[in-house]
Each structure stands twice: as C-alpha cells, then as structure tokens.
Amino acid sequence: MGRYVLRRLLQLIPVFFGATLLIYWLVWAVPGDPFAGKCGERACPDSYVQFMTEKYHLDDPWPLQYVYYMGHLLTGDFGQTFGGRDISEIIAQAYPNTLKLALVALIIEAVIGLTAGVLTGLRRNGFLDNLVLVSTLFLLAIPTFVSGFLLQFILGTQLKIINPTVSGDAPFHELIVPGFVLGSISMAYVARLTRTSIAENSRSDYVRTAVAKGLPQRRVVGVHLLRNSLIPVITFLGTDLGSLMGGAIVTEGIFSINGIGREVYRAIVTKESATVVGIVVVLVMVYLLMNLLVDLLYAALDPRIRYE
Amino acid sequence: MSDPTSGSLVTTSPAEQPGLVADSAPAGIGAPQDKRDKPRGLLGDAWYDLRHKPLFWISAGFIALFVLIAAFPFLFTTGSPTESIGGGLSRSLEGPSGSAWFGTDIQGRDIFARVIYGARASIIVAVSATLGTILLGASVGVLAGFRGGWIDALLSRLADVFFGIPFVLGAIVILFSLNPRGAGSNEWKIMGLVILALVMLTWPVAMRIMRSSVLAAKQADYVVAARALGASNSRIIFKHLIPNCLAPVLVYATILVGAYIGAEATLSFLGVGLQSPVVSWGVMISDSQQYIRVAPYWLLFPSAFLVVAVLSFVMLGEAVREALDPKLR
Numbered sequence: 001m002g003r004y005v006l007r008r009l010l011q012l013i014p015v016f017f018g019a020t021l022l023i024y025w026l027v028w029a030v031p032g033d034p035f036a037g038k039c040g041e042r043a044c045p046d047s048y049v050q051f052m053t054e055k056y057h058l059d060d061p062w063p064l065q066y067v068y069y070m071g072h073l074l075t076g077d078f079g080q081t082f083g084g085r086d087i088s089e090i091i092a093q094a095y096p097n098t099l100k101l102a103l104v105a106l107i108i109e110a111v112i113g114l115t116a117g118v119l120t121g122l123r124r125n126g127f128l129d130n131l132v133l134v135s136t137l138f139l140l141a142i143p144t145f146v147s148g149f150l151l152q153f154i155l156g157t158q159l160k161i162i163n164p165t166v167s168g169d170a171p172f173h174e175l176i177v178p179g180f181v182l183g184s185i186s187m188a189y190v191a192r193l194t195r196t197s198i199a200e201n202s203r204s205d206y207v208r209t210a211v212a213k214g215l216p217q218r219r220v221v222g223v224h225l226l227r228n229s230l231i232p233v234i235t236f237l238g239t240d241l242g243s244l245m246g247g248a249i250v251t252e253g254i255f256s257i258n259g260i261g262r263e264v265y266r267a268i269v270t271k272e273s274a275t276v277v278g279i280v281v282v283l284v285m286v287y288l289l290m291n292l293l294v295d296l297l298y299a300a301l302d303p304r305i306r307y308e
Numbered sequence: 309m310s311d312p313t314s315g316s317l318v319t320t321s322p323a324e325q326p327g328l329v330a331d332s333a334p335a336g337i338g339a340p341q342d343k344r345d346k347p348r349g350l351l352g353d354a355w356y357d358l359r360h361k362p363l364f365w366i367s368a369g370f371i372a373l374f375v376l377i378a379a380f381p382f383l384f385t386t387g388s389p390t391e392s393i394g395g396g397l398s399r400s401l402e403g404p405s406g407s408a409w410f411g412t413d414i415q416g417r418d419i420f421a422r423v424i425y426g427a428r429a430s431i432i433v434a435v436s437a438t439l440g441t442i443l444l445g446a447s448v449g450v451l452a453g454f455r456g457g458w459i460d461a462l463l464s465r466l467a468d469v470f471f472g473i474p475f476v477l478g479a480i481v482i483l484f485s486l487n488p489r490g491a492g493s494n495e496w497k498i499m500g501l502v503i504l505a506l507v508m509l510t511w512p513v514a515m516r517i518m519r520s521s522v523l524a525a526k527q528a529d530y531v532v533a534a535r536a537l538g539a540s541n542s543r544i545i546f547k548h549l550i551p552n553c554l555a556p557v558l559v560y561a562t563i564l565v566g567a568y569i570g571a572e573a574t575l576s577f578l579g580v581g582l583q584s585p586v587v588s589w590g591v592m593i594s595d596s597q598q599y600i601r602v603a604p605y606w607l608l609f610p611s612a613f614l615v616v617a618v619l620s621f622v623m624l625g626e627a628v629r630e631a632l633d634p635k636l637r
Contacts, residue, residue, distance in 0.1 A: 011465065018469035023478075026485045137626070141619035143570040145577050146593065146611045153600050153607075246474035250574060264477060265578070268484050276481065284472050 001299070008292055016288060017070075023280045024066045027273045052082070056274065069277070078278040081267075087278040090263055095282075097170040098259035101252070102244035104172065104179030109187040110237055117194020117233070122221065124199055132195075136188035148181045148254040165256040178255045182248050186240045193236055197229040204228075231301045235294050242290030246283045354555075357631035364627040370620035378428040385421045410609040413595065419606060422587050423613050429588035430617065433499055434568035437506040442561045444507060445514025450553075452515070453522030454545060464519070467512035476574065479505045483580040495586050502581050506568055517560055521553035528552075555632040562628050566621030573614055589614045 039048065052058070056079075057065045072079060078087040116136075120129040155177060156164030166174045201207065202225060210220045249261035256262075260279060267275035358364045377384055404411045410419035452463040482505040487498060525531060526549070534544055575581030576590025577597075584591060589610040596606035 011468070014465050015468040015472050018465070019472040022469065023473065023481060026481050137619060137622060138615075140622050141566065141570075141615050143574055143614065143618070145574055146615065149593075149597065149600065149607060150611070153604065157601060243474060246477065249476050249480070249578070253578070261477075265480065268480055280473075280477065280481070283474055283477065287474060288472050 005296065008295070012288055012292065016285065019284045020070070020277070020281050021066055023284075024069065024277050025062060027276050028062055028065065073278075073281065079274045081272050081275050087275050090275065091260065091279060091282060094258055094260045094263045097257055098248070098252070098261065099245065100170055100172065101175050101179060101182065101248060101257060101259060102241060104175045105183035105186075105244055105248075106237065106241050108176070108179050109183035109190055109240070113187040113190025114194055114230075114233065116191040118198060118221075118226070120191070121195040121198025121202070121229070124195075129195075132191060136191050139184050139188035142184070144181060144185065144248075145250045145254065147184055148178070148251055151177055151181055152254060168258060170257055170259075175257075178251050178257060181254075182244065182251045186236075189236060189240075190233060194229065194233050197232055198225060201225055201229045231298070234301065235298050238294035238297055239291060242287050242294070245286050245290065354628070354631040358627060361627050361631070363623055364631075367620045367623035367627065370616065371624060374427055374431060374617055374620070377424055378431040381425045381428060385418070385424045388418070388421060404605055411603065411605045413592075413603070413606050419592075419609055422592055423589070423610050426587045426589045426592060426610065427613070427617070429499065429582055429586055430569050430572055430590070430614075433502055433506075433572045433582075433588075434565050437503045437510075437568050437572075438561055438564045440503060440507040441510050441514050441564065442557060445511040446518045446557050448511070449515040449518025449557075450522055450545060450549065453519040454526065454541075454549065460519075463515070467515050470509060471512040473509065475509050475571075476578075478509045479571070479575055480578060480580050482508065483575065487580075498582055498586065502572060502575060505575075506571060510564070514557060514560060517556050518553060521556055522549055525549055525552050559625055559629040559632060563622055563625035566618040566625065569614065569621070570618050589617075 039045070057068050060068075069079070076088075078091070080086055081090070116132045120126075120132045123129060152164050155161045162177050163174060166178060206228075207220060207225055210224045215224075248259070249265050251257070252259040252261040253265060260283070264276060264279045264283075266272075267279065410423060413419055413422070448463055448467070452460040483501055486504075487501050531544060531548055534548055539547075572581055572588065573590030573593065576583070576588055577594040579594065582588045582591050584595070592610040593607060593614070596603065596610070600607055
C-alpha cells in the first residue's frame, strides 16, 4: 500500500506540470498585445509596460516564462493581477463560497440519489422503479444552464420563493437551489449506480445466507447489503466532489455566486492571464489529489481490492 | 450532461474505472451464449436484443427525425432563420401565434424556423466531435494496451494531463485563446475549434475504456491461440482485439453524442462556442437570457428541443448498453 501511494504521488508530478504547462501555453502564448485595453482608453505608459514585462519575463520565450512562474509559485507567490491585486487574495476570497456550494450539491445529490437508488434497487420493476428510471433519464438530459435558468425563473422571478441571486457571502440556505441545479446530473448517476449495485448484490450468496439465518429484513439490508453496495457509490461521490470543487462556472454565473468559477471566467474574459493560470493551477491540484484520495479510499473500503 | 467526461462513469463497470488496477478481471465483454441454433456474433446478438426494445425504437425514431431536420430544414419550415418576419422590427417579441408557431425573438425572427435550422450546427458539432474522440481515444488506447511498457506509461500520463483539466474550464481557455472575442471569423472555423476543444478534453476517457478492455482481451485464449498460429500483430489487433473490445467504446460513443450536444450548447451559452450569425440552440438560449421575463417562450422552445435531442441519445445509449452487456440481462 505504501509503495502504491508513493508511486501514485510520483505519477502526479508529471501530470501536474503537464496540465499547468498546457494551460500556461494556451493563456500566454497566444498572439496579441497582452497590454491591449489594460489601461482604459489610452495606451499603457511605457514605464508600466516595462515594469510588467520585467515582472512576468515577457521578453523571454514562453517555456522560460513558465519556469520562472512555477519557481515563484512553489514558494507560495501567486503573483498579482495587472491591477496589482494579489491573486492569492482573490482565491482565498472566492474559494470558500465554491466549497460551500460543492458541499451543498454533494449532500443534496447523495441524499436524494441514495434514497431513490436504495428504494428502487430493493423493489425492481414496480411503479416507483420506472418513475425513478424515467426521471433520472430526464435529469441526465437537461444541461445545467437550462435547469438553472428555469428554476431561477420559476422559483425566483415568478413565485418569489427564493432570491434569484445569491448574496455576497453565500449563506447556506440561499445555496440550496443552486446546489440542487449543480448536483442534478450527478444525482441521476448516484441513483442509477446505487440501484444497479443493490440489485446485483441482493442476489449474492451472503445476502441469501443472512436471510436464511433468519435475520430481520432491516439488518439484512442495513448491514449486509448496503455496506457492500455502497462502495462504488462512495467512490463516485468522491470523484464528483473533486470535479465540483473545480468550480461551477455555469451555476455560479447564473446565480451570481462569488465563487472561483465566476472569478476564473471573469479573468479569462478580461485576459487577466496571470489570474487564470494561478486559479487553474490550484484547481488542477485539487482535482488530482481528490482522484488519488478516491482510489485509496476504494482500497480501504473494499479489502478485496489489493494494490500491488 | 454538460460535462462529457463524466459520462464514462455510467458506462464502465467498477472494474474498468480509470485509476484502479488496470489488469483486473475481464469486464464481461466475452461472447454471450446463444439461445438459438444459428451462431451470432456479439453485434448480431445485440441487434437481436435491440429489435425487441421499445426504448430503442422510440429513441431511434427521434434521432432519425433530428437528422432529417438537420439535413433538410426547409422541409419543416418555410420561414427564414436569419431574416425578420415582415422585413422589419414590427413583429419583435410576439408570443406564439398561427403565423409564427413559437413566437418571434427581439429582431422579429421566427423562433420556430430558428429552432429547426439550429439543429444542423448542434448535430454536426456533436457527431464530428464524437467521431474524433472515439477515433483518437480508441487508437491511442489500443496502442497503449497492446504495446504496454514505456509506451503505455507515456501515453497514459499524457492522457492524465488532459484528463486533469476540468472540462468547462479547459474548453473556455482553449476557445478563448484560439478564437479571441471580436476576431471576425467564419462559421466553419468556429465549429472546427469547438470540435477541437471537445475532442482535446475528452479523448482520455475513450482511451482509458479501450485500454482496459484491450488489457483484458490480450490475455484471452483466442489471442494466445492466434499468436501461436503465427498471426502478425496487425492481424491480432484488427481481427481479434478491436472487434472484441468495441462494445464499451460503442456505448460510450452513443451517450457522448448526447453529452456533446449539451456541451456545445453550454459553451455557446457562455459566449465562447458558436456565435451569431451561426444558428444553434445554445446560441438561441444565450440570446434569450436577457428577455426571460418578457419572452419566456424564446428560452423554452430551444431548450425543449435541446433536452429532447440529448435525451434521445442518452436513451439510445442505455438501450445499446443493455443489449451489449450480458451482465445486465
């Protein structure tokens, strides 16, 4: 196990540098004047251009720029926006909101998805089963921006049950609807995964044994069946948390949540290249580490899985 | 389904999921047993199964309809997607009526005609991106799985790099860098770039699916037998491995078309994908968002078409998966 973890961590290093290099190249190496439009209506003063060129090593070829950038980054210096604001400050301000949203989405999708999956997995081919199957298909087919818009319009603008937009510090109760929108597609996956897993395991020998021993239904399902069936579901939820923490550009945009997704989108549109790269580096790192964690969790939950 | 990279999680069984021990047990893609006398191949068996499923016929019917709309939009509407009814702004933002079934948008254009003509861009992008993803991903996957060793390690890490970039974020960065706002560019160039972005960020999923099935099939007796009989590498790959490893990728491809229709619309909605004057569902939804209070129908009709199109492909993928995966019977 220890050797496996070490090997996976070593594998992470080239992937991390590769992904950030790719983004760095895409953001900085595009043709065009990086200072266009940065100083309002007039051209940037020479001193500013000189200062920024020196600061970001813009005269050097881009692979060298990347090396300089990563050097700064590894000492914890994310750099500054063109306006002089610390990028680490932007991340520190926006990330908690994204985490809150991800957490709300995860809880909603886990609770609804698991309930639906367990109920239908135990009673297959009934009315409820077909209803859930059809509704998961619909959930899968509705893109986030459509469901976000519709819910915002119906609940926010028409019925006035919720605020159409989320306020600055994003309190939890305002995040329920955005969280539902964000988690809706994964909710369908969770429900289907749970259903398949329960259906498969309920035919297994250990469940038959448990029933034959005369254990009450509650114990057979709650202890024997659920424990074994939930392993794939928990790993799915882990992977999903990884991608949810990568920022929900669409959902945060629709509900005006001050999260990392909205920050990065704004940075891309205004060509704040340093900000884009800084945020992407953090997000890629979170994503990779979460995936690693999920793989390890899988082995911890299911002793039948052994890493060499 | 705006994130195609998540689609794989439905189609792969836990043993095939990326990141786990890749050489684990074969994932049940072996030839299914026949119930009748005449021997059928895997695909023949699946087709026999599919013919008896209403889900398959419903989704196939919808898909045929959408393809027909995309190929011959003028059969369905006499209106023009880009010109205002009556030639001016006199009929701007009118509700649904006899002459304009779905109403008109802010410039007085017929929403029904635009929805019909919008199918073409969405479907072209989704289908070409799927073909590209599967071709690229599957070939790299076969290569990595078959060769093994350092080639496998190198290609897998390369796939990890692209997989490590969150989908929507990566697509925005790619499209924004390669096609900056305000740069006048033609319709085909934007469509090509959107396809490129989708393929670039999704091929690792197809690659991993293919790689794990090849790894499992490589150990199978029929491959060992073929090799013992002196079959060349190319013969083993094309005659034995590819036909036997195709099923999971095929299922993924079907679902991917639906996911890409949604992804294209999402990118257009964010303003980095297709743009006016191209007519697509995503562009229409994006245009309508300012007017949702006065003209909700402008948002509703393209969204409905979008959802039905995605749904058809997801349902088709579901039916194909049930037919191809013997474990689910």
